[in-house]
Amino acid sequence: MTPTKHFNHLVPKPIVWTIAGSDSGGGAGIQADLATINDLGGHGCSVITTLTAQSSVAVDLVEPVSEAMLLTQLSTLLADLPPQAIKIGLLADQQQLQLLADWLANFKTHYPHVPVILDPVMVASCGDELGNRSTPLDFSRFKGLISLITPNVKELARLTSFTDAQTIPSKMTKADFAAAAIQLAEQLGCSVLAKGGDNRFDPHLAEDLLVCHDVAGCSELDSHGHFWLVSDRIDTVHNHGSGCTLSSAIASVLAFGFVLHDAIVVAKAYVNQGLTHARGLGHGPGPLARTTWPHSLLQYPKIVAVCADKQPQPYAFKRLTTDLGVYPVVNNLLLLEQLLAAGVKTIQLRVKSDAGITAAELEAQIQTAIALGKHYDAQLFINDHWQLAIKHGAFGVHLGQEDLAMADLNAIHGAGLALGISSHSYFELLRAHQHAPSYIALGHIFPTTTKQMPSAPQGLFKLAHYVELLKAYYPLVAIGGIGPSNLDQVNATGVRNIAVVRAITEADDPIAALAELTRAWEQGR
Ligand SMILES: Cc1ncc(COP(=O)(O)OP(=O)(O)O)c(N)n1
Ligand SMILES: Cc1ncsc1CCOP(=O)(O)O
Ligand SMILES: [Mg+2]
Secondary structure, X not given: OOOOOOOHHHOOOOEEEEEXXXXXXXXXXXXXXXXXXXXXXXXXXXXXXXXXXXXXXOEEEEEEOOHHHHHHXXXXXXXXXXXXXXXXXXXXXXXXXXXXXXXXXXXXXXOOOOOEEXXXXXXXXXXXXXXXXXXXXXXXXXXXXOOEEOOEHHHHHHHOOOOOOXXXXXXXXXXXXXXXXXXXXXXXXXXXXXXXXXXXXXXXXEEEEEEOOOOOOOOHHHHOOEEEEEEEOOOOOOOEOHHHHHHHHHHHHHXXXXXHHHHHHHHHHHHHHHHHOXXXXXXXXXXXXXXXXXXXXXXOOXXXXXXXXXXXXXXXXXOOOOOOOEEEEEOOHHHHHHHHHOOOOXXXXXXXXXXXXXXXXXXXXXXXXXHHHHHOOOEEEEEOOHHHHHHOOOOEEEEOXXXXXXXXXXXXXXXXXXXXXXXXOHHHHHHHHOOOOOEEEEOOOOOOOOOOOOOOOOHHHHHHHXXXXXXXXXXXXXXXXXXXXXXXXXXXXXXXXXXXXXXXXXXXXXXXXXXXXXXXXXXXX
16 A cells, blocks of 8 residues: 555544444444544544444344433533534434434534434344344434435335345345435435445446435535446455444544545545455454555546436546646736746636627637747647637637536547646546546635635645645646745645636736746745
């Protein structure tokens, strides 16, 4: 595995709670959760619901803690160590579930933004039931209190109208599985990550389905999206605790302020790492290996939108041979020409469709900009207007994630244009990567007034993680609120290029501002 990079000095250590059962064998439950939270840089607190006498081959005894013990663990922790995220695992019985749901309802009135992830644990990996389940638990008490539920195929069947848990999962088609996940999202009013690991729709793949329910902090496109998250199947029997690990990893990444989609893909990569390096302990399925924050792209899932009418094309866009360095983004020809004349070698013309000019004026501007780019031997990217960029032979186009859905990437590639793609999260980075663009932009890093953004500023901690994931594959460009006051901090994340609007357009002397930014940027590298 590649050496770990820690960026934890950039943010405070978040507190993550696990409310779950103890696995005396150490591979699952509270023990797996605390190890996971620690690996990912959080501080784990535990609320034990149940003691299990468990090994890798059997569950011999399951005993719930008393009501007083459950409630006192919660109140003691809350008074001193309030959580940034909560994971709920094994609950002993309906009474305990009800008690916790009541406590959570009150907690949520004071901490409405703390995400709660529910792993509806029912069966241990050795196959034994975890609790007295003559009747399945009724999780509807958690409606409105949880952000995400993470059932495996058997749990999904039990929780929905696919009720015959023993027989139906093996017969479930991919379409049944998707229908059940969508039904569960409706039932509980939360997002669902349905784990397909046990269901071999394709024997070489592990395919999970993410059904998003009103997810905050991402684009409209994604907040209600349905996505298959696809990884190569890792051939190991040592998967004891993988469900616990996944849900506590999701809670940990959320606690750092990442959006739900990101928490899920990072957690899946962390589980994949753990499965890849797992060694057996005991005589049954051994625990996952304990690793670190996943920085290898190979461990991350592929994202396949369920309703996508087109799949990523199987080719790569033009490779850029030099760094972009300080990459100005401008909206007028006068400044464009001044910057080109001053020696800028990569630049973007960003004239939005609502800029108050006619279609003919827009085309004329783009045509002139492209001619200027050629005259000064520069790499000129046209923002959004990919048809005009092709028509007039631009060097490249820049597209956002929403633009990608509308654009004809075959035509852009066929015309030999370079392609830059925007991203605002791990999830969007992975999706951009599937198009193999010429560069990927990461934004917005700091608050900006240039554009209204649906996502929050990413900040330096997230930027450093994105760079670590993709720096070996693409030129990466940080954008959003970047200027002289924060240039050194941005540089320290390892990103090699920055795109700037106001730092140049609002400067008294844009040419001098660009020269000074470029000098400072190159000196910091
Ligand atoms: C270098 C660079 N990064 C990001 C953007 C933003 O593109 P997009 O998300 O499509 O938003 P608009 O610029 O079209 O409003 C960009 N243009 N350039
Ligand atoms: C177009 C765009 N996309 C993400 S941030 C941004 C604007 C960045 O502008 P500024 O450098 O003025 O903050
Ligand atoms: Mg755009």
